[in-house]
Amino acid sequence: MGMPKLFLIPSLFFLALASASPCKVTRRGLSGDLIIRGTVLTSEAALANATILVHTPSGKIAYVGDGCDSGLRAVDASVIECGHSIISPGFINTHEHIEFSTVNPLSDIGERVDHRHDWRVGARGHTLRAAPVNGSEINATAWGELRHVFSGTTSIIGGQMVPGLARNLDFISGLEDGLTAPAAYWDVFPLDDALGILRNGDCNYGSTPIDRETAGRFNRYIAHVGEGVDAEAANEFACLSNMTYDTLPATSGGGRSTDIVAQNTALIHALGLSTADFDKVAARGAKIVWSPRSNVFLYGKTLNVSYLLEAGITVALGTDWLPSGSATLNREAVCGASVMRESYGVALAPKTLWEMMTINAAKVAGFEDKLGSLEVGKMADVVIFNGEGEKELADYDESDAFAQAVFGNEKDIELVMRGGRILLASDGIKDLAAETCETLSFDGTNKIVCVSNELGSTFEEFEAFLEGVYPARLPTIPPQEPTCEPTR
Ligand SMILES: [Zn+2]
Incomplete structure (x- = not known):
C-alpha cells in the first residue's frame, strides 16, 4: 500500500484574503444568453478570470474559457461579473x-x-x-x-x-x-x-x-x-x-x-x-x-x-x-x-x-455526461460562492478556491442556477431575476429567491404554512446539528 493520493495542507500558511466579490450585472442583453465571469472550478484547476456562457433556451453551457474568443464577444448576452467569486457546478x-x-x-x-x-x-x-x-x-x-x-x-x-x-x-x-x-x-x-x-x-x-x-x-x-x-x-x-x-x-x-x-x-x-x-x-x-x-x-x-x-x-x-x-x-x-x-x-x-x-x-x-462539471454541452447547473465562507477549518488555505466552495455558507452564495434558470441570486443579480422572485433574508444577507412558479406558492407563504418545522434557510451552523465527533 503506497501513500494515499492526498496532500497535507500546511497549517501555518497565512495569506492575505482576496476580498469578497459580490456579483453584479454589467450588461443586459436581449438574446437570453448569459455570460458569467469569475473563478471557474474545473477538474484541472481553479481558473481565475474565466468565463462561462449559458445558452438559452437549451439551459446548457455553450462556452468555458478565458472569454477572448471572438464568437463569444459577438453574442448579445447579459453579463454577470463576479470578480474573485467561485463558480462551481451545482452540487x-x-x-x-x-x-x-x-x-x-x-x-x-x-x-x-x-x-x-x-x-x-x-x-x-x-x-x-x-x-x-x-x-x-x-x-x-x-x-x-x-x-x-x-x-x-x-x-x-x-x-x-x-x-x-x-x-x-x-x-x-x-x-x-x-x-x-x-x-x-x-x-x-x-x-x-x-x-x-x-x-x-x-x-x-x-x-x-x-x-x-x-x-x-x-x-x-x-x-x-x-x-x-x-x-x-x-x-x-x-x-x-x-x-x-x-x-x-x-x-x-x-x-x-x-x-x-x-x-x-x-x-x-x-x-x-x-x-x-x-x-x-x-x-x-x-x-x-x-x-x-x-x-x-x-x-x-x-x-x-x-x-x-x-x-x-x-x-x-x-x-x-x-x-x-x-x-x-x-x-x-x-x-x-x-x-x-x-x-x-x-x-x-x-x-x-x-x-x-x-x-x-x-x-x-449515472449522469456524468450531463451534470457534475462545467463543460460545453453539459447542463448549466451552477452555484457561485463569494469566497467569504466560514473559516472554521483552520487547517485549510483560505485562498483555496475549492475550499471556498466546499466549505461555503448559505449567506455567501451569489447564485444558484438549474439548467440556466435562476433559483436564487444575490442582490447584485436581481436585475436578471424574474418579477415573480422574492427578496428574503439569509442569515442577515438579502437574496432573491425564484421558486414560486415551481412551488405553486411564494416561498414566504409556504414557509408561513410550515411554521415551526425545521428551517429551510440556515445559519452557518444549522440548529441542533448532529455531532461529527467520533467515539470509536
Ligand atoms: Zn439512507
Whole structure:
C-alpha cells in the first residue's frame, strides 16, 4: 500500500484574503444568453478570470474559457461579473431521505449502535429512534429540496420528489429542464430486511432480495449495504457480493447470496465492509456513497475514505437525512474533513471533497455526461460562492478556491442556477431575476429567491404554512446539528 493520493495542507500558511466579490450585472442583453465571469472550478484547476456562457433556451453551457474568443464577444448576452467569486457546478447530493425534511434532528442520547436495525426497530435492546414526518410528505419533500437548493445543491437522490426545485436523479419525472437519461434506482432494503432481520453466516433475510440480473438492468443501482460496524453488517456485503457464499434457498423465498457488485452499483454507507471488501468494490468499478455525519452520530465512526480513494473507488458525498445527517452538503463536507483528520490523521484536499460533491456524484448517479462539471454541452447547473465562507477549518488555505466552495455558507452564495434558470441570486443579480422572485433574508444577507412558479406558492407563504418545522434557510451552523465527533 503506497501513500494515499492526498496532500497535507500546511497549517501555518497565512495569506492575505482576496476580498469578497459580490456579483453584479454589467450588461443586459436581449438574446437570453448569459455570460458569467469569475473563478471557474474545473477538474484541472481553479481558473481565475474565466468565463462561462449559458445558452438559452437549451439551459446548457455553450462556452468555458478565458472569454477572448471572438464568437463569444459577438453574442448579445447579459453579463454577470463576479470578480474573485467561485463558480462551481451545482452540487449533487447522492443520498437523502428527503421526505424527512420537516423534522428536527434526533437528540443525542449518547447511544452509539452497531447496526441500523438497532435504532430503526430497537433491536438487541437498543433505543428505537423514530423520526415521524410532520404533516404531508409532499410538503416535507418540497421543503427539503428548497433547503438543499438554497445551499447550492441542484440535484438529489432522495427516494421522493416534487416537480421543479432540485433535480431528482432517481425519478424520470424529476430530472427537469430537458435532462434525459435513465434515472438511478435507489434501494433502502436490497436484502428485503426492513423488518430488522440480522444475519451472520447465511443470507436468510426477507423473501424478495435483489438479484444479480435485476440489479444489472438498472443504469445505476444505489443501495444501502452494510450500514453498521458489526459482523451482521459485513454479512450483508457477503450476501450481495458472492454467488457461492450461501447457495441454500429458504423455503419461504430468498435465502441465497447473489453478486451485484459492478460498475452500475453504488453502495450507500458500506460501514461494515473490510479492506478486502473494498478491494473487491474497486476491482469491479462499483462506487461508494459516503455520509460521514450520520455514520458518526449513529455508529460512532465512519469509513477511512483515503483507503477507498487510493484503491481508485469513486466516492460521493450524501447527507443521508435530517434526523442524523447534515442539513446541507456543505456541512457534510465540513464533517467529512473533520472526521478524517480526527479518526485517520488525513487532511482531505478540498478539491477531493469538491469532486465528491460534483463529478463523482454525477458518476454515482449515472449522469456524468450531463451534470457534475462545467463543460460545453453539459447542463448549466451552477452555484457561485463569494469566497467569504466560514473559516472554521483552520487547517485549510483560505485562498483555496475549492475550499471556498466546499466549505461555503448559505449567506455567501451569489447564485444558484438549474439548467440556466435562476433559483436564487444575490442582490447584485436581481436585475436578471424574474418579477415573480422574492427578496428574503439569509442569515442577515438579502437574496432573491425564484421558486414560486415551481412551488405553486411564494416561498414566504409556504414557509408561513410550515411554521415551526425545521428551517429551510440556515445559519452557518444549522440548529441542533448532529455531532461529527467520533467515539470509536
Ligand atoms: Zn439512507
